[in-house]
Amino acid sequence: MSAADLAQVAASGLLIGLLYALIAAGLSLIFGLMDVVNFAHGELLMLAMYATFLLNRAAGLDPLLATPLIALFLFALGLVLYRGLMARALTVTVNRGMVQIFITFGLAIFLRGAAQFAFGAEFRSIPKSWLANESARLGPVILPWPQLAAGLIAFLAFLLLFLVLRSEFGRALEATREDREAVALIGIDRERIFALGFGLGTGAVGIAGAALAAFYYISPDVGANFALIAYVTVALGGFGSLAGALLAGILIGEVEAFTAFLLTPSLKQLGMFALYVAVLALRPQGLFGARQ
Amino acid sequence: MRWRPGGRVRFFAALVLSGFLLAQSMAARAADAPDIPIGAVFPLTGNGSEVGLDAKAALETEAEIINTPHPPIPMLLGAGGGLPHLGGAKVRLIFADSQNDPQKARAEAERLITQEHVVAIIGSYTSATAATISQVADRYEIPYISSDNSSPSLSARGLKWFFRTSPHDVMFTQAMFDFFDWIGKKTGRPPKSLALIYEDSIFGADSSRVQKEMAAAAHLPIVADIRYRANSPSLSAEAERLRAAHADVLMPSSYTNDAILLMRAMHELGYQPPAIMAQDAGFVQKAFLDAVGPLAEGVMSRSAFALDAVAARPAIPAVNQRYRARSGKDLNDLTGRELTALQVLADAIDRAGSTDHEKLRAALRATDIDGKQTIMPWQGVRFDETGQNVEATPVIQQVIGGAYVTVFPPEVATHAPLWHVGE
Numbered sequence: 001m002s003a004a005d006l007a008q009v010a011a012s013g014l015l016i017g018l019l020y021a022l023i024a025a026g027l028s029l030i031f032g033l034m035d036v037v038n039f040a041h042g043e044l045l046m047l048a049m050y051a052t053f054l055l056n057r058a059a060g061l062d063p064l065l066a067t068p069l070i071a072l073f074l075f076a077l078g079l080v081l082y083r084g085l086m087a088r089a090l091t092v093t094v095n096r097g098m099v100q101i102f103i104t105f106g107l108a109i110f111l112r113g114a115a116q117f118a119f120g121a122e123f124r125s126i127p128k129s130w131l132a133n134e135s136a137r138l139g140p141v142i143l144p145w146p147q148l149a150a151g152l153i154a155f156l157a158f159l160l161l162f163l164v165l166r167s168e169f170g171r172a173l174e175a176t177r178e179d180r181e182a183v184a185l186i187g188i189d190r191e192r193i194f195a196l197g198f199g200l201g202t203g204a205v206g207i208a209g210a211a212l213a214a215f216y217y218i219s220p221d222v223g224a225n226f227a228l229i230a231y232v233t234v235a236l237g238g239f240g241s242l243a244g245a246l247l248a249g250i251l252i253g254e255v256e257a258f259t260a261f262l263l264t265p266s267l268k269q270l271g272m273f274a275l276y277v278a279v280l281a282l283r284p285q286g287l288f289g290a291r292q
Numbered sequence: 293m294r295w296r297p298g299g300r301v302r303f304f305a306a307l308v309l310s311g312f313l314l315a316q317s318m319a320a321r322a323a324d325a326p327d328i329p330i331g332a333v334f335p336l337t338g339n340g341s342e343v344g345l346d347a348k349a350a351l352e353t354e355a356e357i358i359n360t361p362h363p364p365i366p367m368l369l370g371a372g373g374g375l376p377h378l379g380g381a382k383v384r385l386i387f388a389d390s391q392n393d394p395q396k397a398r399a400e401a402e403r404l405i406t407q408e409h410v411v412a413i414i415g416s417y418t419s420a421t422a423a424t425i426s427q428v429a430d431r432y433e434i435p436y437i438s439s440d441n442s443s444p445s446l447s448a449r450g451l452k453w454f455f456r457t458s459p460h461d462v463m464f465t466q467a468m469f470d471f472f473d474w475i476g477k478k479t480g481r482p483p484k485s486l487a488l489i490y491e492d493s494i495f496g497a498d499s500s501r502v503q504k505e506m507a508a509a510a511h512l513p514i515v516a517d518i519r520y521r522a523n524s525p526s527l528s529a530e531a532e533r534l535r536a537a538h539a540d541v542l543m544p545s546s547y548t549n550d551a552i553l554l555m556r557a558m559h560e561l562g563y564q565p566p567a568i569m570a571q572d573a574g575f576v577q578k579a580f581l582d583a584v585g586p587l588a589e590g591v592m593s594r595s596a597f598a599l600d601a602v603a604a605r606p607a608i609p610a611v612n613q614r615y616r617a618r619s620g621k622d623l624n625d626l627t628g629r630e631l632t633a634l635q636v637l638a639d640a641i642d643r644a645g646s647t648d649h650e651k652l653r654a655a656l657r658a659t660d661i662d663g664k665q666t667i668m669p670w671q672g673v674r675f676d677e678t679g680q681n682v683e684a685t686p687v688i689q690q691v692i693g694g695a696y697v698t699v700f701p702p703e704v705a706t707h708a709p710l711w712h713v714g715e
Contacts, residue, residue, distance in 0.1 A: 005536055008561070012528035020525075121342075123548050125583035133587075135560055144560035216525075217552045217583060225525050260529035265520035266492045268529070 004140035009261045010254065011141045015151040017253020019208055022154040023226055024233035024245040025161060026204035032240020033177050033197040034090060039104040041230060042223025043111035044202050048074050048209025049218045050119060056126050056213075063129050063214035067153060067207055074206025078199035081107070086198060087191065108223075115220040124218040131214065150211035157207045158246055164200065165242065173197055177240070232276050238289025247287060251275065327384035328375070328647055330637065331404035331413040333425055335392035343417050343626060347440070348387055349619040350627035351414065354634040355383050356614065367607035368639055368665040375642040383638055386410060390421045397421035401428040411647045412437060414633050417626070419443035426454050433649050435656055439633030440626050443498070447678040455656050455675055457636050458629045459684040464594045465502045467686040468569050469510050471592075471700045472541070481714030483567065487516035487539035489530065489554065490571075491546055496522075499545035499571045515539045522550060531557035534565070540713045541567045548574035555584045555591075566713040568592060569688075576625065576689075576696065585694075590710045592690045597628030598669040598698040600706045601687075608667050623667070632668050636661065669704040 027041045038044075048070050055061045055069065089103045090096075126132075131145035164170055176183050176193045183190055216222070233252055237244025252272050259271030279287065332351055334344035357365060359382040362372045374380030386408050390397035397416060404410045405428065412435040416422045422441035429436035430451045438446060438456035442464065447456055459467075476482025486507055490496030496519065507514055516537035520530050531554065534542060542565040546554060551574030558564070570593040574580055581588050599622055602608050611631070612623050623631070636659060641647065644655035661673040663683070671683040688700035692707055699709035 005532060009529055009532055012526070012532070016526045016528065123552065123577075123579040123583065125552065125579075127582065127585065133559060135562065142560065142562050147560070215556065217549050217579075219549065221523075225523050229525065257526075257529045260520075261532055265518055265527075265530045265533070268521055268524065 005261075007139075007141045009257050011138075011143060012147075013254035013257030014250060015143070015147040015253070016257070017250035018151040018154040019212060019249075020226070020229050020233055020253055021246045021249020022157055022208040022211075023205055024230045024237065024249050025158065025242055026201035026208075027230050028234045028237065028240055028242065028245045029161075029204065030198055030201040031234065033173060033201075034086070034194055036086065036090070036100050036104070037231075038201070039101065039227075040108040040111060041205060042225075042227025043108045043115075044074060044077070044205050044223070045209045045212070045226055046115060046218075046220065046223035047077070047111060048206040049213040049216070049222060050115060050124075051206075052210045052213035053124055053126055053218050056129070063126060063210055064131070064149060067210040070210040071203045071206045074209070075199040075203035078202030079195050081202070082195040082198040087194070090194070112220050112223075119220065121220060125216070126213055126218075129214050144215070146215035150214065153207060153211045157204060158242070161200070161204065161242055169193075169196070229272070232272060234286075236276055236279055236286055238286030241286070241288035244286055244288030327382045328378070328641060329384050329386055329408055329410045330634070331386050331388060331401070331408065331410035333388045333390050333397055333400050333404070333413060333415040333421070334417055335421075336387065336389035338391045340392040340417055344389075344392075346619060346621065346624075346627050347417065347630045350615060350623070350631040351385055351634050353611065353615045353618055354631040354638075355385050357611065358383055358635075358638050363610075365607050365610045367611075367635070367667065368661060369635060369642070370607060370610075375638060377642045377645045383634070383641075385634075390416060390425075392418055392421060394420045394424040398424035398428055401425040402432075405429070405432045405434050410434070411641065411649070411652060412637055414439055414630070414637065416441060419446060422446055426451055429453050433653075435637070435649070435653060437633045437637050439630040447680040451679065453653065454679040455636075455681075456679055457633045457673055457681045457684065459596055459670075459686045460680065461498060462502055463684065464572070464596075464686050465499070465506055467594050467688060467700075468503075468543070469506045471569075471688045472510070472512070474700065474702075475709060475711055479711055479714075481711065483512065483540040483713050485513050485515045485539045485541075487518070487534055487537050487542045487565070488514055489516070489518040489520060489534065489542065489544045489546070491522040491550060492519050493522060495547075495573070496545045503543055503571075520550075522547070524550075524553075527553045527557045528560070530554070531561050531563065534558065535561050535563040539565065541565070541569055543569050543571070544575065545571040546574045548577045548579050551575050551577075551580050552583045555580075555587045559587050566715070567711065569594075572625065581691070581694070588691045589694070590691060590712070592688055592699070592709070593696070594686050595625045595689045595696070595698075596668065596670075596684065596686050597623065597625045598687045598689065598704055598706075599623055599628075600697050601669050601704040603706070604704045605664065605667050605669065611667050628667060632666050632673075635666060636673050669698065 030038050051070050052063050052066050055066045089100045092099045134145040136143045172188050172193050233248045237248030255271040255275050256268050260268040334347045335341050336344045358369050360372055364371045374382045388400035413429055414437045415425050419441045422438055426436040430453045435453050440458050442461045444460040444462045472483050488500050490500040568591045572593050575593050615623050640655040644651040659673055663670040663672045669687045671685050673681050674683050676682050687698050689696040690699045697707045698705050699707055
């Protein structure tokens with residue numbers, strides 16, 4: 001095992017970690033805003049991947065170019081889902097927590113079944129893209145361009161999210177999060193803010209899905225591979241914290257890569273969950289979470 | 293209860309419908325009365341149904357070849373027109389759906405034997421369902437023909453009514469090591485080290501266990517032994533370990549999604565193992581070849597069937613054409629085996645000259661079919677005392693020019709293998 005090997009593992013961990021972070025960011029945003037854990041998050045990722053695949057097949061659009069379109073599509077889908085499902089779930093008065101869990105969980109199962117019905121169970125992948133099978137070299141470290149592009153896109157998406165949260169809208173979002181009832185008194189439309197926030201969260205996962213589709217296989221169950229990691233990332237970074245999601249995503253990517261390389265690959269989730277347990281024991285609110 | 297306005301209409305609709313169904317099943321029964329009923333248990337719905345429906349088409353193709361008049365096909369019972377020693381009797385397939393569930397498979401096998409009075413059962417894709425079906429068959433003393441179950445333990449349970457036409461996993465892996473030995477002598481560049489990578493499931497564990505035993509017997513060191521988590525988001529670190537190990541031959545046991553991921557991850561690191569010898573599964577799927585495209589060139593896998601071995605097995609084109617007319621697909625490793633299982637069973641029934649179960653078992657035991665009389669690249673079909681076909685010799689296939697072609701053994705090979713080890 002040489003220093004070059006370790007640098008390579010670190011680079012691979014960083015690139016996949018940035019994607020974990022972006023997937024978690026959408027989840028964290030939604031949770032922070034409306035206290036809802038979206039169990040269909042992985043399935044929204046899957047939908048974004050299929051949308052990228054279909055756009056590529058129908059119009060020959062490269063995943064790189066498709067990314068903004070997919071983000072918009074998922075944003076719109078988020079608005080529709082919020083208005084059609086989430087808004088209702090938020091207004092129930094009995095057993096609200098359970099209703100929210102069942103609604104998003106049911107949505108997940110529905111989306112998975114619908115995808116299998118529409119696209120079949122087989123594994124798809126985008127046959128050709130600009131960056132496919134190209135690699136950049138940084139000394140001894142090889143950086144595959146599709147992953148590098150995905151990492152950069154994730155990073156840019158984070159910058160964009162930070163900017164949005166610093167704008168007037170971001171402040172309204174923050175205020176709504178702080179006190180849902182009081183904002184109504186100062187003329188903020190809570191429903192509108194919630195819908196836009198939900199759309200922002202699904203839009204973020206749309207970007208991640210489009211970037212991922214360039215180099216990953218696509219199947220109705222693909223979301224599950226990433227969803228579990230996203231939940232851990234959110235809890236690790238602190239619920240509702242964007243910076244926390246970014247740091248925790250990269251951390252998990254690195255821990256996973258190094259556990260697989262140094263210990264045994266079948267235990268690669270061990271490192272990730274050990275880290276999670278350690279953080280929960282020492283800092284239950286997560287790395288960047290606010291103390292309750 | 294009062295009649296609602298719609299109730300009467302619905303009642304009559306149901307009556308008409310059930311009458312229609314009854315008439316249909318009675319018509320089917322009347323036409324098939326003198327035939328020889330053979331049960332077939334496969335997953336026809338749910339998980340595994342794609343494979344089960346292909347199996348159904350394969351068995352129906354073979355039944356059609358046996359039963360109907362047609363230009364002769366150069367293989368055993370390829371003349372058509374029924375079973376000659378039974379006055380041209382026809383075989384009749386009765387399908388049952390296991391839903392890929394061992395308990396449902398058991399119940400369906402029992403139903404086929406006690407209610408449909410089948411003379412034998414063919415099955416069943418997964419070894420877990422074969423375990424229960426073959427137990428039921430043994431209890432009722434009806435032959436179970438295992439067409440495509442590959443777990444070695446199935447034929448090691450002392451069942452008297454178990455017959456497996458297909459090779460099992462140990463035979464498949466043996467073919468890989470036979471190939472290493474053969475290519476080493478032929479080229480003077482034998483493999484000197486192996487790397488194993490396998491998923492953390494019963495498939496990966498069994499496959500790698502046999503590979504380790506045979507590697508030890510062949511004095512081939514295993515320089516990387518990697519058990520990985522199936523369905524991971526990334527296999528980059530695993531690929532990095534493989535690159536660091538520098539083995540001559542990589543032997544993966546993975547399903548389609550991980551096979552795609554692994555090939556891409558290795559390529560992204562600029563790593564190309566000198567040779568890849570896969571344990572079937574994901575590496576032979578169309579989705580895999582489509583996804584990794586040119587990266588798959590040179591990948592080898594074991595197979596029980598060789599579609600391209602037309603020179604050695606002249607029946608293949610005619611049989612494949614009939615199968616494709618039914619399913620829209622070419623025969624593959626599984627469907628070839630399923631079709632052949634029915635051929636072997638029908639031959640035994642024909643030689644027994646009767647459907648008596650003891651006579652049928654004696655005929656199966658006495659089976660001795662030359663491989664050239666089948667579509668399979670095997671030496672032949674001959675059962676040992678455990679019911680295992682000891683002449684089911686698998687082939688090694690390699691992706692050359694974007695498709696799998698047969699490279700070993702030389703008797704049925706259509707292409708010379710690409711071999712970059714030691715160059």
